[in-house]
Amino acid sequence: MASFEVIGGRKLSGEITPQGAKNEALQVICAVLLTEEPVTITNIPDIVDVQKLIQLLSEMGVTVTREDEETYTFEARNINLEYLESKQFVNLGRAIRGSVMIMGPMLARFGMCKLPKPGGDKIGRRRMDTHFIGLEKLGAKFKYDSSDEFFHINANGRLKGTYMLLDEASVTGTANIVMGAVMAEGLTTIYNAACEPYVQQLCRMLNRMGAKISGIGSNLLTIEGVEKLGGTTHKLLPDMIEIGSFIGMAAMTGSEITIKNCQIQELGLIPDTFRQLGIKMEFRGDDIYIPTQENYTIETYIDGSILTIADQIWPGFTPDLLSIALVVATQAKGTVLIHQKMFESRLFFVDKLIDMGAQIILCDPHRATVIGHNKQVSLRGIRMTSPDIRAGVALLIAALSADGKSVIDNVEQIDRGYQKIDQRLNALGAQITRI
Structure with a gap:
């Protein structure tokens, strides 16, 4: 210590x-899981939480190239789904609360995810219901195993767009749901969405990747699902x-x-x-x-x-x-x-x-x-x-x-x-x- x-x-x-903004970094780095094409992100801060998330994605199979001190290129072409069963995944996933935001991208692209109960600051109750309820409305099924403190999430095929009114304007919850909805079938409408600059940045990045998100900057987001996303470059605030x-x-x-x-x-x-x-x-x-x-x-x-x-x-x-x-x-x-x-x-x-x-x-x-x-x-x-x-x-x-x-x-x-x-x-x- x-x-x-x-x-x-x-x-x-x-x-x-x-x-560079820590909270934005955690969102947009998870978004690289949505495509097999290269995504380059600049102004990434060299801090523990961000480095742990990058390590987690690297061990999941994302090819990570550090271009310079604050620029990374990510290529999530070959994701190892079996890694989600490993002890290493458990330890890393629990070490950082930002790991929760891999759920949306993994469900959108692979139709499944497994997540250990995430960690983070001990600043009081930090419920994750908004994440789960929103993704469930897109068609995901959740099961929590209390014996190993794992969330098991499956989409049973492609997620499907829907209307939802979030119970709270959760920043990470909104980010997770948006990342799930961008490749869902049909139209998704998210009301009472968080509209922080970091969420706006994520949405603009996804649009450059080929997503169709409108209402950015407001608490009403409309997302027309697409079948595939491509690569892009992005600079953090x-x-x-x-x-x-x-x-x-x-x-x-x-x-x-x-x-x-x-x-x-x-x-x-x-x-x-x-x-x-x-x-x-x-x-x-x-x-x-x-x-x-x-x-x-x-x-x-x-x-x-x-x-x-x-x-x-x-x-x-x-x-x-x-x-x-x-x-x-x-x-x-x-x-x-x-x-x-x-x-x-x-x-x-x-x-x-x-x-x-x-x-x-x-x-x-x-x-x-x-x-x-x-x-x-x-x-x-x-x-x-x-x-x-x-x-x-x-x-x-x-x-x-x-x-x-x-x-x-x-x-x-x-x-x-x-x-x-x-x-x-x-x-x-x-x-x-x-x-």
Whole structure:
């Protein structure tokens, strides 16, 4: 188990470029299973979760060629279906939650799939019903074997298009169903579909491969099934979660930072939400410039009531950045209520921030009230453990702003979602040592 030793209180400066989007990468890499022709994907982040998924596909029989540091070509011509019975498949499939998105492509192309119960962050209940119900409506049959924790899925021939109203706008659920529907017989209509930029990117990529998807960017997708898909090239968006993390880090450390190549038009409410916390920023072309701020003040509502920042389905504020918003608020002037609606365990990391001196009231598993210090009292360095990817980076940001030395254990969690984060932040002037 690795740890970060962080010497806090240092101002950072310079330029940093966000990695390719992790959540998009997991979707579009699974989509290569839909064709036997080559698919080239660029801007792939070198992070643990993505590398595990690439390894999984490689062992399934996909020919993987690394063209350069962030470009891969995939050719899924000879898939070994017997590999799905192996111990190696079980171990890799359970190691990464993104493995669930092989179901749609495998059903569409091969009419079957077998999947171990996937892993991922322990941030509360993360049900998979939307995936299963949607694919069942396309004609798949599911059987769960509790003795070996395997899902057995069969299509009994070609999937068939249908109308469906999703019970929730699940991003990965929508992606899985779309990948199943693109080669289903007839017309599929998906209402209450997730419409995040990453889902839009997947749909555009599939259309370049020969799919017929309309309604992209809305919550109503119409898919006319085709018999076969071809190859394509695709470039990932920059990771919006990294961009939001860097905005928060700049404010907490009083640093002057430029975040390069942000694809600002794809960020939704992220910039405005951090502006509500008092963070100043300028858009310079496609870059975001964060000036040095000695103080920042949380806005209130027009009637003077306390600001609430809550996660929402797109185009609302992403739940993956609530941890960052929370830690940024600890040094702001004012008070904010953070409402994490989707996962009931994602706020439990606040006990570490309280140990560092933050003023936070954990109201219940979903809500926390943060009373900012206005940078009058610094957080203090402590030893802590990263519980998941996003909380881990929030704790890293807190440590960068704190007085003294902090040690963050279990940084493998951070490595799952952030590419060489210690090296990249050290290049801005941080002092992070990997132990």
